[in-house]
Amino acid sequence: MIVIDAASPVPPFEQLRAQFARRIQQRALAVGTRLPTIRQLAADLGLAVNTVGRAYRELEEAGLIETRGRAGTFVSAAAEAGRERARRAAADYAEVAASVGLDTGEALRIVEAALAARPRPPAAPA
Secondary structure, eight states, X not given: OOOOOTTSSSOHHHHHHHHHHHHHHTTSSOTTOEEOXXXXXXXHHTOOHHHHHHHHHHHHHTTSEEEOGGGOEEEOHHHHXXXXXXXXXXXXXXXXXXXXXXXXXXXXXXXXXXXHHSOXXXXXXX
């Protein structure tokens, strides 16, 4: 269930985007799940169509959803592919960290620093 907090300082489109991204990344929304139309979701949540449209655009740019014309908008298989790419990168990093003698704590601190220093992507895990 998507809930928009009108009192939150976070803009409604970002609340919506983050909740969908989290549900997709946690696999609560499976690959191939059809999402409500922009108009329907806007009506259900009491939001402007442009607000929902912006959230959907950002999710699509992040590869989490795909629009298939009149067929609708669906959770993208690319979301799973991205997760697998991150797993492979993590395994490669673990090998490099071990080969240069980093202990687990230091290796994790390096990753945390790198994550903190990057610009926030539109569909970062929440």
